[in-house]
Amino acid sequence: MRLINVKTYKLEEFLDYKTPKYAILSHTWGDDGEELTFRDVEEGGIRKPGVGSAKFLGSCRQAVQDRLGYVWIDTCCIDKTNLVELSEAINSMFRWYQRASVCYAYLSDVPSDDEPRKPSSKFCTSRWFGRGWTLQELLAPEQLRFYNSEWGYLGNKGTLRTIVGKITGIPHQILLGISELRSASVAQRMSWAGGRETKRKEDLAYCLLGIFGVTMPMIYGEGGDQAFLRLQDQILRTTRDDSILAWGLISPEKPLINSADQAGQATAGRILATAPSDFAHSGDIVCREQLSTSLNPLDISGGSLRLYLSLLTTSAGSVFGLLNCGPRHDPKRIVGIPLAQMASGASNEYVRPEGCHAALQPITASGASPRLIHIRNDNPSKKSTNARQQYWLYDDDAFAEVSLDLVDVSPSSCWDRDRAMIVSTLVPSGVATHQTLARFRHNDEESPDFVILLEVKQQDNSVKPECHVMICYRNTSLQELADKLQYVLQRASGRDSASNGLLHLRVALESDTQQPVFTIKPEVLSHPPDININIAAELRKSDLMLELVGIWEAKGQNNMEREELEQKVKDKGGRLERAKKERELVEDELRKLEKRRRMLAEEESNESEEMRLLGKKQAAVEARQEQAFQRWSHVRRRWDELYHINHDNHDYDLGEMDDWMPIYWAADRGYAEIVELLLTKGADLDVVNRDGWTPLIAASDKGHIDVVRLLVEKGIDVNAKDKGARTALWYAREARHNAVVQLLHRSGATISNDNVVLTSGSADTTISTAQLQRTLEGHSGSVYSVAFAPNSTVLASGSYDHTIRLWDASTGQLQRTLEGHSSAVSSVAFASNSTMLASGSYDNTIRLWDASTGQLQRTLEGHRSAVYSVAFASNSTVLASGSFDNTIRLWDASTGQLQRTLEGHSGSVYSVAFAPNSTVLASGSYDHTIRLWDASTGQLQRTLEGHSSAVSSVAFASNSTMLASGSYDKTIRLWESIEALST
Known part of the structure; x- marks a missing residue:
């Protein structure tokens, strides 16, 4: 180098x-x-x-x-x-x-x-x-x-x-x-050179030697085609890539030439390309997965390429050899190369027809097993390679002897005038018969023409020639006869003779035993045939018959259209009648509505007058009320004048009585004399304030024993409950007014909400009561929560065993087991009306149950983790739930719809509780804090800090003035002035 x-x-x-x-x-x-x-x-x-x-x-x-x-x-x-x-x-x-x-x-x-x-x-x-x-x-x-x-x-x-x-x-x-370069298919590499040129034609092959990794001697003067063929021969020796045959693919913009059009007279071409430009549209062709058959070598010897290919015959009769390559981006298609079977030779000998393009075929078409075939690669010759051509020879001299000349052939392309023959081509598309018409004319200008139908019938691998003789008028087009031949073929079939009036003619065929060549022989008869077919007249009959058929079909079509129109008219009439009735109904309804409108207008006028009168009455009532207020103010001033001295136990502050019932105000303040006076005047003992407190509850809570005694003696209900389902005895015990407690006990009041029992739940799977009355057994896991129904008839318990159990509070008998949760039940709570039970679970859900039937009413989903606590507002319209996901959720208890999500805690929410007046919600959390929320808006009102560990439980006092919290730090904290804290 x-x-x-x-x-x-x-x-x-x-x-x-x-x-x-x-x-x-x-x-x-x-x-x-x-x-x-x-x-x-x-x-x-x-x-x-x-x-x-x-x-x-x-x-x-x-x-x-x-x-x-x-x-x-x-x-x-x-x-x-x-x-x-x-x-x-x-x-x-x-x-x-x-x-x-x-x-x-x-x-x-x-x-x-x-x-x-x-x-x-x-x-x-x-x-x-x-x-x-x-x-x-x-x-x-x-x-x-x-x-x-x-x-x-x-x-x-x-x-x-x-x-x-x-x-x-x-x-x-x-x-x-x-x-690597060799990873590209042969077709791809050839396509890269498709548009390139070299100064010497042979160099277009020589410059590709290194790209295909082959060598060969340089022979300048051999020509570019021969050099390229030698290059491909060297490539075939080193590869099994049959994309070397994937040349001649047509551009997607150009229509595909159907090789079936040349199937009958295909001219042999080379199986190998003659230049890289033949691969111009093969740049996207890649090899498919190697099949076992594709491992066989591609071998050229004796002028033929020997290879295994699956063959596809299309509906048009075209034959394609299916290669093991196809478009890169369309794995469902492969390349098919056009092939034609040799007219002579073995059944597995083919050529690639000149002028026919390779085409992409569906890969499913390759279902046939590949077979060994030989494809000729000789120099192109114009010699026909297909045995589908049939040759009809006619002797001009023989026909001239009977004064006949061949003047027309249909199809005209079949007439080879120079060689005095008619050439017909059989199409391998399943068509069993091929027909050609030849028209012979007598030199007498008035006589009709003879028409000979030359017919070849395909039967398996053999052909059968036939001819049928007819006459027609001179002015009848042969193409017209060919177009309508099917209508008269049956009449003409088998007729080998005809007469035009001047000449009685019979036609015979002589066949060559070696070649598809047939000679047409005319013969003059001495008399006309028994049946003479005039094809023009037959066509006229056929036309008339077709016209009659058309008329009958048109008549039938007209009848159908007439019946269809009649049905449509009938349908439209029915619809019209229905529309009329519907319109009448609408008009009647409009009349009723108008009448109703007038009545409402009159009622509106009357109501307006009544409103005016009520306004006058309201003004009169307000005037009387003002007079009463003035009298009240006068009485108050007189009262103050009489009692304006310090009375330790009788400081009657009438100012606070403005918005209260007198009996309730006097009981709350401990004014026994006034209570006694009011009782004498027949005061109502059942009056309650906005929290449901009776005069007895107010007096018991404050420890006014004289007032309690007066009320009890007058027969007030000692077990009446406020909105929090708490009794007077409960408040007296909470305030430690022991004398009042004893008085109430003697009067029939009891200790708890049901005034009978206090219950407890335990990890020993039992439920027990203070001054143990009984032990309730049945759970198979720890009991996490217990709750009495406000009516004290039912006790609910929630357990690690995924169930809620309802017990008869008086007998301890199990009433029913509620199943549905898929994890431990952490909390249970009754609505204030005792009809609904809520349960929270480690399965992230809250379930609402019918407390009387045990039926599941709905499942509330939304928490992302375990639910630790549930609580109803005192009015039972809202349910709160606290969760391991650090949130509290408020739900509509009647619909189960989520109302809002309260976020703010940085740890799990262990306990939630509503204030008895339902205005404030408290929550205790793993983040060591208690948070107070506005129950109606969900706004955070205040965060209470002080515990050094998780807050596990929160509870309001019945009068909403105190909040208690229990913590893992072993302390209970009492928070005062809750009303102030929540504002």
Whole structure:
């Protein structure tokens, strides 16, 4: 290998294994007179005028900059006068470019101000991309740089890969060397050279040797076609890739020529392509998965290609051989190459018809097993390769003897006038019969013509010729007869003779036993045939019959249309009648509505008058009320004058009585004298304030024993409950007014909400009561929560065993077990009306149950983790739930709809409780805090801090004035002035 020393500009020769690092030049040849040759460099003539010196010196300068000592240039490193050296260089050139440290692609037609990335750039249209040799020079080197005519750097094939890929059609992974060159199919690699040219035709084949990894001797003068065929022969020796046959694919923009059109008279072409341009539309064809049959070699010998292929015969009779390759982006299709069976020879001998295109076929069409076939690759000949042509010979002299001349044939393409024959072609599309009409005319101008129907019937692999003789008028078109032949064929069939009045003619056929050749023989008869068919008259009869049929069909169609119209008229009449009735109903309804409107207007007027009268009455009542207030104020002043001294136990503050019932006010203040006076006057003992407190509850809560005694003696209900279901005895015990408690006990009051029992739940799976009355057993897991129904008849318990159990509070008998939760039940709570039970569970849900039937009413979902606590507001309209997900959710107890989500805690919410007046909701959390929320708006009112560990339980006092909290820090904290805290 010779290299140019970039400092001395001398040629130096190296053995292959001792070659130093070198750069290599890729370029397009200019005029031969301007290029530097091997002899020029040898003799030191490197400063020759023209582009050659610019390429030589520029390459050397760039190599010096790249710290390389040598460069290789094809024009001056190869002695082209030595054919052996030239052949060796061409076979080695791909390897030389591949081993180069860097390749300089010099684009002499790209100016210095060109921008390659612009679509209109000179770079995109450079001659370099259209030359054959530069294809391997683009692919072989790992590093390739582009330079303009002034040796200005344009970019490399990595940075310009998108543009270069669009110009060349080469995928990026091949261009950049990510994938090996051999991973591309033969068809793809051929397509890259499809639009390229070389100065010598043979070089278009020789420049591809390295791309396919083959070698062969150079034979300049053999022609481009022959060189390309030799190249393909070498490729076939090294690959099983049958995409080498996937040439001739038609452009998607052009219509496919149906090879069936040439099936009868296909002209043999080569199975191999004659130039890379034949692969112009095969750039997307890739090999499919290798099948066992595709492992068989592709072998050319004796002028034929031997290979295994599945064959597809289309509905049009075209035959395609299905290759093991297809479009990259359409795995459901493969390439089919057109084939035609040889007219003579073995059944597995085929040719590729000249002028027929390869076509994409569905992959399902390859279901047939591949079989071994031989495809001829001889030089193209114009000789017919198909036995489907039939030849009808007629002797002009024989017909002239009976005064007849052949004047027309249909189809006209079948008439070979020069050879005096009619050629018909059988179509392999399932058509059993092929027909040709021949028209013979007598020299008597008045006589009708003879028409001979030449017919070939296909039966299996044999053909049967027949002829039928008829006459027709001279002015009848033969094409018209051919178009309507089907209507008279049955009448004409089998008639071998006819008479035109002047000539009685019979026609016979003679067949050649070796070839599909039939001779038409005319014979004159002495008398006319018994049946003479005038095809024109028969066609007229047929036309009349068809016309009659058409008339009958039209009549039938008219009858159908008439009946259809009658039915539509009937339907429309019915719809019209219904519309009329509906209109009458609407009008009647409108009359009623108008009457109703007048009545409402009158009622509106009357109501307005009544409103006016009520307004007057209201004003009178307000006046009387004002008078009463004035009297009250006068009485208060008199009262103050009489009692305006310090009475330790009788400080009657009438100012606070303004908004209260007198009996309730007196009981709450402990004014026994006034209570007694009011009782004497018949005061109502059942009055309650807005919290449901009776006078007895108010007196018991404050410890006014004299008032309690007066009320009890008057028969007040000692077990009446407020809105929180608490009794007077409960409040007395809470306030530790023992004397009142004893008095109430003696009067029949009891200790708890049901005034009987206090219950407890335990991890020992039992439920027990204070002053143990009984132990309730049944749960199979720890009992996490118990709750009495407000009516004290039922006790509910929630357990780790996923169930809720309802017990008879008086007997301890199990009433029913409520099942549905998929995890432990952590909390149970009754609505204030005792009809509804809520349960919270570790399964993230709350369930609402009918407390009387045990039926599940609805499941409330929304929490993202376990539900630890549930609580009803005292009015039972709202249900609160606290969860491990750090939130409290408020639900509509009647519909189960989520009303709002309260967020603010940074830890799990262990306990929730409503104040008895239902205005405030308290929540205790793992984050050590208690939070107070506005129950109606969900707004956070205040955060109570003080516990040093999780708050596990919160509870309001019955009068809403105190909140208790229990914590894991072993303390209970009491928070006062809750009313103030919540505002």
